[in-house]
Amino acid sequence: MSTPLSYYLVVSALLFSVGLAGALARRNAVLVLIGLELMLNAANLNFIAFWRYGPHAERLTGLMFVIFSIAVAAAEVAVALALVIAIYRHRHTAQVDRFDSLKG
Amino acid sequence: MPNEIVFLLCAALTLGGAVAAMTMRNLVHCALCAACAFAGLAAFYLQLGAQFVGFAQLLIYVGAIAILIVFTIMLTRGGDIQPGVSGASHNWWVGLSVAALVLACLVRSIMSSPNLLRLPPANVAAPARKIGEALMNRYVMPLQTIGLLLTAALLGAVVIGLREPRHPDTNAR
Amino acid sequence: MESLVKYLWIIPAAPLLAAAAGALLPARRRRLGAGLAIGAMAVAFLLSCAAFFATLQPGRATSNFRWFQFGDTAVQLGWVLDPLGAVMLVMVSFVSLLIFVYSAGYMAGDWNFTRFFCFMSLFGAAMLGLVIANSLLLFFICWELVGLASYLLIGFWFQKPSAAAAAKKAFIVTRIGDLGLFLGMLLLYSKAGTLLFYDGGRGCLEQYAAGSLAASTVISLLIFCGAVGKSGQVPLHVWLPDAMEGPTPVSALIHAATMVAAGVFLIARVYPLMSDQAKEVVTFVGAVTAVFAASIAVAQNDIKRILAYSTVSQLGYMMMGLGAGGIAVGMFHLITHAFFKALLFLGAGSVIHGCHDEQDIRKMGGLRKLMPLTFATYAAGMMALCGVPLFFSGFWSKDAILDAAHQWPVSKAPFYLGLIGAFLTAFYMTRQVCIVFFGKPASEEARHAHESPSVMTVPLAILACLAVVVGFFGTPAWPWFQKYLEGGRPAFDLSKIVAPEQLTVMLLSAGLVFAAILLSGLIYVKAAARPSRETDPLERAQPAVFALLNRKFFIDEIYDATVVRLTAVFARLSDWLDRAFWGGLVRVFSWLVVALACLDRAVDESVVNGGFDAGTETVRGSGKWMSRFQNGQAQRYLRVIGLAFCGLLILLLWGSQ
Secondary structure, eight states: OOOOHHHHHHHHHHHHHHHHHHHHHBOBHHHHHHHHHHHHHHHHHHHHHHHHHSSOGGGOHHHHHHHHHHHHHHHHHHHHHHHHHHHHHHHSOOBGGGOOTTOO | OHHHHHHHHHHHHHHHHHHHHHHOSSHHHHHHHHHHHHHHHHHHHHHHTOHHHHHHHIIIIIIIIHHHHHHHHHHTTTTSOOTTOOSBOTTHHHHHHHHHHHHHHHHHHHHTOTTTTOOOOSOOOOOHHHHHHHHHHTTHHHHHHHHHHHHHHHHHHHHHHSOOOOOSSOOOO | OHHHHTTTTHHHHHHHHHHHHHHHSOTTOHHHHHHHHHHHHHHHHHHHHHHHHHTTSSOOEEEEEEEEEETTEEEEEEEEEOHHHHHHHHHHHHHHHHHHHHHHHHTTTOTTHHHHHHHHHHHHHHHHHHHHBOBHHHHHHHHHHHHHHHHHHHTTTTTSHHHHHHHHHHHHHHHHHHHHHHHHHHHHHHHHSOOBSOSTTOSHHHHHHHTSSOOOHHHHHHHHHHHHHHTTOTTSOTHHHHGGGSOHHHHHIIIIISHHHHHHHHHHHTGGGOOHHHHHHHHHHHHHHHHHHHHHHTTOOBHHHHHHHHHHHHHHHHHHHHHHHOHHHHHHHHHHHHHHHHHHHHHHHHHHHHTTSOOBGGGOOOHHHHSHHHHHHHHHHHHHHHTOTTTSHHHHHHHHHHHHHHTOSSOSHHHHHHHHHHHHHHHHHHHHHHHHHSSOOOSHHHHTOOOOOHHHHHHHHHHHHHHHHGGGGGOSSSOHHHHHHHTOOOOOOGGGTTSHHHHHHHHHHHHHHHHHHHHHHHHHHHHHHSSSOOOOHHHHHOHHHHHHHHTGGGHHHHHIIIIIHHHHHHHHHHHHIIIIIIHHHHHHHHHHHHHHHHHHHHHIIIIIIHHHHHHHHHHHHHHHHHHTTOOSOHHHHHHHHHHHHHHHHIIIIISOO
């Protein structure tokens, strides 16, 4: 193992920004959600990298965080997709730029 | 050397899948590319020595979340490509530039860190037994809370996804 | 005397209380009203007699008190008991008492009986207060009160326009004189430091008498102004004849015996501060007045008006006596004049009452047989006034004045004027008596005249006796009055009468009086005997002169054309100034205020309201504009979060570098 930490961090940053770009630029709600998941995964990667490269790796702190993060992400995806489906039933569209009834 | 090659492969897989997932027109293809990205990440985890998390990632993300996304795409008819409608919003470049800005900030902060060329310590073991012990001892509260959260999410998803009963006097449908 | 002077204030207080009680009485309580007034005046008379007996010992007692204080100085008032005041007290209270009793009969048919007695008591209180006053300020207060009572009583029958006008004229003309008196008072206070007459050596009169202050002509003349107004000297005599509009008892009491004598009393009181030049002025004014008024009286046809001009003339004599001869000479004539003039007025009132309110003498006649008692008493009064020698008081008092004028070192003119006046006095009084009492009645009222009731004739009799008796107190043989005023004991010396100077004057005046009576009697008895009344013989002889005298030398007309018109012009100017100029200023000012208010309102509406509205519109507009950012699309919000995150990161991590 001779890759420095910064490699993983850069990959994580790239992954995060790709996910962000997609979430900000795509029209479909599901794609926004996929971007969201990518962002979460980038963060998870960050955590694992720091766990591995940081001091006190025997404490498994990073690992535990990621386990819980994955669990939370799963729950969140379930609810979010249910929401998308419910909105689709009302609006007959999954385009996020049509969901503007909360505008000021 | 072989570590770096493995690393590069995994990185390419992950990033390639992510980019593809964000740029394709066909939504199902996007979902499948996303699954590919998740798999690449799992490979990362395995390489970093977090086997439990890696397999958990595969199980949950690829096995459950990606499938769920495909289901949702099917249910919301997003799979049919409508002609004349672009997948990106009309000011997609604004989002892109914001993301680029964020990337710049992050990379800048990474590059200015003193831990840039840090190498990992050797012999880090994360057996499942240790994880289980940690879950039951130190992290028992978050574990219970996660249980509660999953239950709530399940119930919530079911409630939100229920079809509403038909009212003859409303013209909602 | 010391113990009595402390209670001296009761003398004016009794009639004052009667006036106050009388003011509250309802009009139907006539007997109570008259009784209160007469009773109070009787009390005052008794106390005055007591005071008079106390002053038979030489000396003077005062009782002073502090009225109010401002800063270091205090205003003091007080009363004084001395021979001059005591003799006036007795005269005023006695004559007032008699006239009150007379009025009970004279005013019996009048609706305002109780009001009459209330005003008369007020007058009595003020006059008595004036007499005992030891401070020129208290004197002035009572002087003004007396003027007020005179106004109220002259205008007693105020429904008559002539009476109301006469009351106003009296008040205004005496006011002109009072202004001089007030200025004199102020000057005196500034020079002497006190207005008290006698104050144990510090009083103003004592300062002048002791020589620590030199007599000032200005102060004397200013004070004399007040006397000129009140005592009807020329040129302020015009109100006295018009004052005859009041009821006859009022004329008798106020405008014959007492109030008009107050001016003479004032000069007598402040005599120590009169300078020699002022005394000369007083004498000349008095002499001129005596002749002036006597000449007018010759041509008058109203019974009361003749007596009014006679009063003016006799007041002139009193002033002449004061100026040339001293206090005693003037005061003696004042006392004798009070009695016989009151007698004459009451007699005239009896005649008027008997002739059923007829006052023109040309409509009377032959009343000698119809009203014998009135005739007898009136004749006594007439002879006293003329100065018929020896038995009548007027002779002795007028003789004293003529004697003093004869011996006056400054000039002989007052003496000659006095002699002319004596001639004229006898002439017009004989004329009046002949036309009224002799001959044949000239009208129905005169034919059916009746004698007055005893409540009116008894006072007449009493006064007639006094008109004779009082004279004997001042003869040169026994100058009791003069010595009493000076505080000594007179000796009875018959030889004084036949001293050559005295005898010449007495014979001269007696001769003139008899000549006048004879001349007038010859002319008028014949005229009165004719059944029809033709024009007055004098009028036939010299119509122009008679008209001039009858019209009072046109003085009223002159005053009307000059002073009154000038005052009216000035009043109109002031009114115009007030209304146009000051009123205009006020109006301009109010326009300014209104304009300011309109401007204020415009500013308020445009600037304040408008500004406020613009401000709120701006806030709303900006809020509306800012709310356009929130278009409800979650993606936009996410973009903003991303930007904010970058910004925060930059700021936190690299901002401090």
